Amino acid sequence: MATLKVKIEESVLIENERYNNKRVVEIESIDEVFKRVVTCPASATTTLAVFNSAVSGADGAIDIEDSKYIRITNLASTSVELAVVGAASLYHLKLASGHSHIIGSADAIMKGIASTSLSFGSTADLGSIKVNPGGSAANVEIFIASAG
Numbered sequence: 001m002a003t004l005k006v007k008i009e010e011s012v013l014i015e016n017e018r019y020n021n022k023r024v025v026e027i028e029s030i031d032e033v034f035k036r037v038v039t040c041p042a043s044a045t046t047t048l049a050v051f052n053s054a055v056s057g058a059d060g061a062i063d064i065e066d067s068k069y070i071r072i073t074n075l076a077s078t079s080v081e082l083a084v085v086g087a088a089s090l091y092h093l094k095l096a097s098g099h100s101h102i103i104g105s106a107d108a109i110m111k112g113i114a115s116t117s118l119s120f121g122s123t124a125d126l127g128s129i130k131v132n133p134g135g136s137a138a139n140v141e142i143f144i145a146s147a148g
Helices: none
Strands: 002-014 017-030 032-040 046-052 067-074 080-086 090-095 100-103 126-132 138-146
Touching: 002 067, 017 067, 017 138, 032 046, 032 126, 046 067, 046 138, 067 080, 067 126, 090 100, 126 138
Parallel strands: none
Antiparallel strands: 002 017, 032 138, 046 126, 067 100, 067 138, 080 090, 080 126
């Protein structure tokens, strides 16, 4: 078992004044990692990862309950569209060049609703993560740490 240490650090100098921020989180009992760089073809949706309640539940599945940290990074020089898909809903966002999207876990993490009214409460499991790069192929990295 290992401990995953994640550091997020920001630093900017504006008119001779430095603004710094650093956050560190440690996630214990990590014993599996999934990491790959995927070349996503232009104008096509590519599945980066599939989640299931058991690794045997779907081809190439990552166990929902075991996943503890998920990071998707756009390595391309252009933005890509990222979709986080659950059983009955999804959310998507534009991920700029060089930027990352971090998700804490796949277990009960999302609620997509077609409304601008806030609706907090029950959440659903993550089902898959997909990318569409638009008109140009794009490399995207995915890293998942799990505690089995």
